[in-house]
Amino acid sequence: MSATAPALKIREPSYINAAYTAKSWLLTTDHKRIGLLYMVAITFFFFVGGLAATVVRLELLTPQGDLVLPETYNKLFTVHGVIMVFFFLIPSIPTTLGNFLVPIMIGARDMAFPRLNLASWYIFMVGALFAIVALIGGGVDTGWTFYTPYSTGFSNTQVIPMAIGILIAGFSSIFTGLNIIITVHKMRAPGMTWFRLPLFIWSMYATSLIMVLATPVLAMTLVLIAVERTFHVGIFDPALGGDPLLFQHLFWFYSHPAVYIMILPGMAVVSELITCFSRKPIFGYKFIAFSSIAIAVFGFLVWGHHMFVSGQSIYSSLIFSSISFAVAIPSAIKVFNWTATLYKGSISWDTPMLYALGFIGLFTIGGLTGLFLATLPVDVHVTDTYFVVAHFHYIMVGSAVLAYLGGIHFWWPKISGRMYPEWWGKVSAITIFLGFNLTFFPQFIAGYQGMPRRYYAYAPEYQVMNVLSTAGASILAIGYVLPLIYLIWSMREGEVASDNPWGATGLEWQTESPPPTFNFAETPIVTAEPYQYNPDGTFTPQTTLSVRQIKKEVAA
Amino acid sequence: MTQQTSQPTSERTAHQAPALRTYYLIFLALMLLLALTVAVSFVDLGAFNELIALAIAAVKAVLVILFFMHVRYSSRLTWVFAAAGFVWLLIMVGWTFSDYLSRGWMR
Amino acid sequence: MTELHSTSVGPPVAHHFEDFEQEHEANMLGMWAFLATEVLFFGAVFVAFYIYRSAYADIFKEASRHLYMSIGAINTVVLLTSSLTVALAVHAGEHKARRLMVGLMVATLVLGLAFLGFKAFEYYLDYQEHLVPAFNFAWEGANPAQTQLFFVFYFIMTLVHALHMIIGISVLARMIWQARRGSYDQDSTAVELFGLYWHFVDIVWIFLFPTLYLLRQ
Amino acid sequence: MLGLPIMPDSASTLSGSVDTLFLVLVLLALLFAVPVAGLIIYFAVKYRRGAAVNRSNAPIENFKLEVTWMVIPLILSMGVFGWGARLYFDMFTTPKDGMDIYVLGRQWMWEFKYPTGQRELNVLHVPVGRNVRLTLISEDVIHSFYVPAFRIKHDVLPGRYTTAWFQATKPGTYHLFCAEYCGTEHSGMLGSVIVLEQKDYQAWLDQNRMNTGGVIAENTSPGTQTAVTAPTQTMAQAGAQTFQHLGCYVCHRPDGKGAGPSLVGVYGKPVQLANQQVVLADTNYIRDSIIDPNAQIVADYPPIMPTYAEQISEDDLLKLVEYIKSLGSGTEAPPEMINPTGGMPQPGGSSGNQGSGAQDSGAQGSTNGDSGGSDSSGNGNSGTQGSGGQ
Known part of the structure; x- marks a missing residue:
């Protein structure tokens, strides 16, 4: 195809070219192929969820409800929430980039449990099937939070299939997390000590902790919901002795840490990008590494800040509020360290870096507004308003999706063996950043003005902000579609990528692009700390015994 | 999160299993504890009934984990993994009950 | 892992592992991580139960008196014994005593089935006494709703536990078949893994028994 | 306070304090966000690849700096927490004096009951300058009583009374929203709080006092259905x-x-x-x-x-x-x-x-049902004797 093509012939077949049959993909145990299977699935769900959001935003263009029926609107925002949270954001980075990169970055040939890895994809797809059945069967109108007793006794929609779908997808998440944890513990290449691990691995490890320890609680909670809904036995029904707040405790025990399942992997990606494109070792490696673990652990102690006005004891609220402030510290550490990394770097403004810098901006806003919500009396006013909506979109959409896209661009040459078109990449990054802010910043204002969330029609004074928001959403939509188009295009037409186009230090860049099935011809030996970048563009890769050197020696 | 250095030792210790006698002794202890907990349940000790019953259950569980499940003879990493679930369970219990127990303080 | 030289003798190692030790430890740790998940899975329903138990202490105690403590106690003995047999089976496996191991696995299987048998019999008695929520629940005493809540939790907890037993027994049955053919002669990791799982299911019952049956004073 | 256009009406004794705290938070947030954003842009431009700048001795760690930027935010945030906690206590400590109003939430309307017997749908009349204590209960799902102008919000639970309070400071008509998603017409579960001067409130009370019975005032503002039912007796x-x-x-x-x-x-x-x-x-x-x-x-x-x-x-x-x-x-x-x-x-x-003692009363027959009954289908039987827990 191009001048470099002949060079490929002397290589081992890459994981993509190893076999071409559908069976070789659907029954693969190769972590890289499984990562791609996930990528296809979650991309589909991203656009399904996005479609629902589009209709929601259009409906909100005018104060009165005139586009869809209220029932439909309620189902739309529920679909948007459920799909985006459980079928896009939670699996997004861990199952795609995580699956693809974790073994390579630590110099392993595969995940610790390759068959379990494939099984989790199938489990995910079965869960997704239930969710789709629930959607086709009439949808769900409870909101993604499934608050009782509405979900158990009042909603007439497909709550149970949806709950089963989420439960099943949850097990997929558990198995992915378990696999990553064991892989990190047991599969590291010689010389890959804990403090030589790329920060991506630290964050993925922290993410996996949450997946393994929080998800089962959601699973049991959904079982209880299904039982209650089927048999009307009063688990959460006050008329029969139950307590609806207990559901909220159990639900948020998972769902608050779940937010960190979404954002920690984003931090994982950004840590890699910032240092690589600054050509400088990351500032405060250990602080960033431990802050990931701290976020994961503290994340379990703050769930009650979703319940400050719920009727929870006010003493409990005080505890949850104070710890919520504490959880901001490790997040702040990361932001400060990323910023400090830029100092005296040699910064290139490639697409992944634009995404990473955008991430820091959006994450800062999202994180700081989180402090507003941790502040008890302010939360009383703005909880369940658009302020909250804006806040968590800044974290879960702004930050997490920007990081995901930044990561996809950064590792695209490794994944596909091709470069993405740089100009289009920059256009999409800037479009998304601007569109996002225009969409969600006005929602902070609408929220403080008092516009409740999940409203299908609203008081006229909020219209200005909603019009701005809808306008931003249309820009955002373009920004999201662009990468889909040009990345697919680049798979065939893109410039062929070299093994290490960014001059990066990680092990994944010391093997071929795309990597062979078992990642390395021989187990690499890790000889260096991560991120040994120099401002002149040179760097020390983590393994000096590169695949090709070994090959040469073998040949000689 | 043990360091690399602990791994070789763990490999060696992983196959140290308790002697057969230990299994029988532990089984005996479990049976005695079972008898004890059933016996206590017939005595009204007020709030202590619950405390004792759960304490005995915890002791039994620890015996099973340490000996039957070989944690006593395993690497520190295994200890951490075995403890993690219970530690997080305690978080869930503690923080949830912090709400329920203090709800009546102010209405 | 620092040792790169994989041994040429010994059990076969999956392609992505360096050696048997690494594979064995990864498998064991994987099971432990899974059990940590299970702790939280059961933990959630325990937390819910104890919340209501603290709110309706007297009602739950009264309800508890309608369970058959004798059956619960017998089942505890059965399950603890099966834990012993599994531990011995693992021991036998490590000492390459195939016949003994198979025998102990069969004993475990029988004990597991006995547990389920007793449990089923107890369910039948509960049914006869109209204690099955949503099916035939009828309560003469005070506070039927809260009492029913007790039985809801009783059934959810024991059924989820029984489901774990059934899964364990199914796996065990297949493993006995494999073990007879000598599949675990070189590498009995699978038996160890099963042992961990089985012990965990036992531990759940160790807590279920006092929680449901004994807190009646 | 301050009357920024992005602020909603501020009409209760607490709303000013909440706004102050909010603005302090905004300032603190800017204090962090602006330097961070500024530095990022500054560094990204100054140290862009190819720029001839001094890059020697680039630091890659600084323990003191790390501790500094851990401790300062921690202190500041704990300060904010303390301030917030105090205000939260004020919000949730019901004052001992004041007037009681009972709030019933149901899909999808609000019903207000005055001890003096008046009953209103979706409109709540209160006097300015008096503490109003709300006792909230839902007949079905969880609702949330939210008056943005008062900066108060409290979930309305089925099966349990929750309480909230406010003291209005400014006459006017304010939004009342249901803030907890409660089903199809969640966004239609609107109401308004009408704050009256003391004498107007008295007049309103007199106008709706006793003995006319039935609906005496039909008061429709856009999107809200409302009616005052004058009492024949007190609650x-x-x-x-x-x-x-x-x-x-x-x-x-x-x-x-x-x-x-x-x-x-x-x-x-x-x-x-x-x-x-x-x-x-x-x-x-x-x-x-x-x-x-x-x-x-x-x-x-x-x-x-x-x-x-x-x-x-x-x-x-x-x-x-x-x-x-x-x-x-x-x-x-x-x-x-x-x-x-x-x-x-x-x-x-x-x-x-x-x-x-409070071994309480109950009601045998159904009553002069002016409101929907409870939703659930309990399996209640006429409980007789009982366990009588020991």
Whole structure:
């Protein structure tokens, strides 16, 4: 195809070219192929969820409800929430980039449990099937939070299939997390000590902790919901002795840490990008590494800040509020360290870096507004308003999706063996950043003005902000579609990528692009700390015994 | 999160299993504890009934984990993994009950 | 892992592992991580139960008196014994005593089935006494709703536990078949893994028994 | 305060404090965000690849710096937490004086009940400058009572009274929203709070006082249906009628010589239970004792009261609560706070609360049903004897 093509012939077949049959993909145990299977699935769900959001935003263009029926609107925002949270954001980075990169970055040939890895994809797809059945069967109108007793006794929609779908997808998440944890513990290449691990691995490890320890609680909670809904036995029904707040405790025990399942992997990606494109070792490696673990652990102690006005004891609220402030510290550490990394770097403004810098901006806003919500009396006013909506979109959409896209661009040459078109990449990054802010910043204002969330029609004074928001959403939509188009295009037409186009230090860049099935011809030996970048563009890769050197020696 | 250095030792210790006698002794202890907990349940000790019953259950569980499940003879990493679930369970219990127990303080 | 030289003798190692030790430890740790998940899975329903138990202490105690403590106690003995047999089976496996191991696995299987048998019999008695929520629940005493809540939790907890037993027994049955053919002669990791799982299911019952049956004073 | 255009109306004693705290938070946020954003842009431009700048001795770690930027945010955030906690306590500590209003939420409307007997749908009239204590309950799912101009919000739960309070400072009409998603017409569950000057409020009360009965004022503002129902009796009177009607008086005699304890002066007092606990007889206690009488048995009385979960609507419950509150009121000292940790009972030491049992009343027949009944299909039977927990 191009001048470099002949060079490929002397290589081992890459994981993509190893076999071409559908069976070789659907029954693969190769972590890289499984990562791609996930990528296809979650991309589909991203656009399904996005479609629902589009209709929601259009409906909100005018104060009165005139586009869809209220029932439909309620189902739309529920679909948007459920799909985006459980079928896009939670699996997004861990199952795609995580699956693809974790073994390579630590110099392993595969995940610790390759068959379990494939099984989790199938489990995910079965869960997704239930969710789709629930959607086709009439949808769900409870909101993604499934608050009782509405979900158990009042909603007439497909709550149970949806709950089963989420439960099943949850097990997929558990198995992915378990696999990553064991892989990190047991599969590291010689010389890959804990403090030589790329920060991506630290964050993925922290993410996996949450997946393994929080998800089962959601699973049991959904079982209880299904039982209650089927048999009307009063688990959460006050008329029969139950307590609806207990559901909220159990639900948020998972769902608050779940937010960190979404954002920690984003931090994982950004840590890699910032240092690589600054050509400088990351500032405060250990602080960033431990802050990931701290976020994961503290994340379990703050769930009650979703319940400050719920009727929870006010003493409990005080505890949850104070710890919520504490959880901001490790997040702040990361932001400060990323910023400090830029100092005296040699910064290139490639697409992944634009995404990473955008991430820091959006994450800062999202994180700081989180402090507003941790502040008890302010939360009383703005909880369940658009302020909250804006806040968590800044974290879960702004930050997490920007990081995901930044990561996809950064590792695209490794994944596909091709470069993405740089100009289009920059256009999409800037479009998304601007569109996002225009969409969600006005929602902070609408929220403080008092516009409740999940409203299908609203008081006229909020219209200005909603019009701005809808306008931003249309820009955002373009920004999201662009990468889909040009990345697919680049798979065939893109410039062929070299093994290490960014001059990066990680092990994944010391093997071929795309990597062979078992990642390395021989187990690499890790000889260096991560991120040994120099401002002149040179760097020390983590393994000096590169695949090709070994090959040469073998040949000689 | 043990360091690399602990791994070789763990490999060696992983196959140290308790002697057969230990299994029988532990089984005996479990049976005695079972008898004890059933016996206590017939005595009204007020709030202590619950405390004792759960304490005995915890002791039994620890015996099973340490000996039957070989944690006593395993690497520190295994200890951490075995403890993690219970530690997080305690978080869930503690923080949830912090709400329920203090709800009546102010209405 | 620092040792790169994989041994040429010994059990076969999956392609992505360096050696048997690494594979064995990864498998064991994987099971432990899974059990940590299970702790939280059961933990959630325990937390819910104890919340209501603290709110309706007297009602739950009264309800508890309608369970058959004798059956619960017998089942505890059965399950603890099966834990012993599994531990011995693992021991036998490590000492390459195939016949003994198979025998102990069969004993475990029988004990597991006995547990389920007793449990089923107890369910039948509960049914006869109209204690099955949503099916035939009828309560003469005070506070039927809260009492029913007790039985809801009783059934959810024991059924989820029984489901774990059934899964364990199914796996065990297949493993006995494999073990007879000598599949675990070189590498009995699978038996160890099963042992961990089985012990965990036992531990759940160790807590279920006092929680449901004994807190009646 | 400050009247920024992005701020909603500020019309309660607390709203100014919340706004101040909010603005302080905005300032603190800017204090962090602006330098971070500024530095990122500055570095990204100054140290862009190819720029000829001094890059020597680039630091890659600095322990002191790390500690500094951990400790300073921690101190600041703990300060904000403390400030917030204080204000939160004020928000959630119901003042002892003021007027009571009962709020019933149901899919998808608000009903307000005044102790004086008036009943309103979706519109709440309150006077300026008086504490208004709200007792909130839902008949179906969780709603949330949200008045942005007052900066108050509280979930309205089924099966449990929650309380909120405010003191309006500025006459006007303010939005009332349901802030917790509650089903199809969630966004239609709107209302308004009309704050009147004291004298206007008095006039409004007089206009709607007693004896005309039925709907006397149809007051439709866009999107809200509303009606004032003028009373024929106060809530306590209605409650007394229910009390009589259902035969509660048979057991709960004022002299305490019936099968159940006297209810005179119970409200707000500690109650000695048979299981040796002491509980505060608040609205929830009264409610629970009617719905679920055997959960908390008053010491020295047999557990013979049947449950009334099936027979009584939330509306009637509120009336009974108001009636029981009114019994012996005025003569009593303000309620004391019970601290359960410190309140370990001495058996037999129930000297102070002899007549204060609260084995409660119930309602047999259905009542003059002006509101929907409770939703659930309990399996209640006419509970008879009972376990009577020990």
